[in-house]
Amino acid sequence: MMRKDLQYYAKKFAKLNVNRHRERGPAPHKPVLLISVIELIEQGKIRRNQVPLSPELISTFLKYWRSLVITDHRSDISLPFVHLTGDKFWHLSFYPDSETATSKGLGSKGVTAVRRIVEYASLDPELFKILQDPGQRVILLRVLIDSWFSGESSKIEQLSLIDEFESVKSQLLREGGATYNVDDLKDEENIVVRNGAFRKIVVSLYDQRCAFCGLRIISADGQDIVDGAHIKPFSEFRDDRFVNGLALCKNHHWAFDHGWFGIDEDYRIVIPRDRFTEEAAVGSREMVSFRGEKIRLPRDQKFMPSINGLQWHRKKWRIA
Template sequence: MKIEALDYYAKKFQRLRVDRAHGVAPHKPILLLSVIEHIQRRIITKNQIYLESKLIQTFLKYWSYLGSLNHRPDISRPFFHMRSGKFWHFWANSSYEHLISSGVKLKTFAEVNRAIRYAYLDEDLFEFLCQPDIRGSLTAVLISRWFPGQYALIEEISQTDRFREPPAYLPEDFSEFYRPQ
């Protein structure tokens, strides 16, 4: 096992750059939990993370339990800004390669969806997340840093498709993805 690489990603999960203007914005940690669940459930089997309905629904599910009332549950911004962590990368749609590499910030779901075909992780990180024991360790690091004391709740959330309540300030772009149970 590549201990140095595992330690590197554990630190990256602990040091995610999040918006703190109105309290800690949990978008990136929730997006990572969503991706991890999709890898665990084998919805994601290749290192390609598409901004599609299943991922959006999973993100909104976690948000309904763990999200902040001070922030909007918009997946497009963390999907785009996760690249600041240096382990999340993009495969651009045709004719958008220059835009993605230029440093322009994409702000809306439509912009992100138009420019990015899919995101992908560093190969080492993806391989780690495909291994149950290592995935569990990295998930524990993520939870202990961003959602302390919530491990049992997050384990429960990962085993269900149920939403708790409609996420506060649900952007209109995402209302079609919210499915209360």
């Protein structure tokens, strides 16, 4: 059995199994994806051997794609994310409710479909360990550059200094968020990135605390138990302005989306009577005990939740 060491993966990276078009040349999707993964490992954004198709990964992929790819290949990160499995060092893990799913045909379904079905990708344990070492990591990066983007090492070095997802967040924050039309939604990659930025910013505006209960838990790798929730659903209104956002923990996000509580014009919690029963765990508060309390609000007044949006939500769910 061949030893899976640095030399083994250097050969793998140099000879990726890519589609080679007679006129356009070799498809650049897989090397761009691997360069992006290496950057996120370098930045400490990937600490475990789990690589989700996250807004951070997509924005990094797009950054390199726009600067390095000069052929007319179409940008679509879902293609290499799925088809890199054919190189035998990249593996997909599906969500439990997608146990019958396979990678066959999945790459053609687009980013949204892949994100819904695939929980994360992982590398061979040997490769992931190699990529933890800065010296070996730079060797594999050099192999990718020399094999697929010869002469572009200086450009790639400059690009690596730019945190693309943070740049998107900064731009959106200056704009107060964004609204989109139907045509905008056809660009799945950019919408996923900007929607992910919306959610991250909304949570930060509320100091990573649930507006309803005040819960604040952040993991060592920056994962947050609080969500950036939409007041009026994005699927219906395509509204990613921050005034259409609330920071809510997983439980209260679900409850808000299902009309178990609303928020009035004074930002006080409205809980309909006889809509649900509950039994709180020992030492915790029942949800109904929050009735009439004021939610936690963003520090910046210009990002206060939209009164119009909250009114729409109460009307939709008949919350009086």
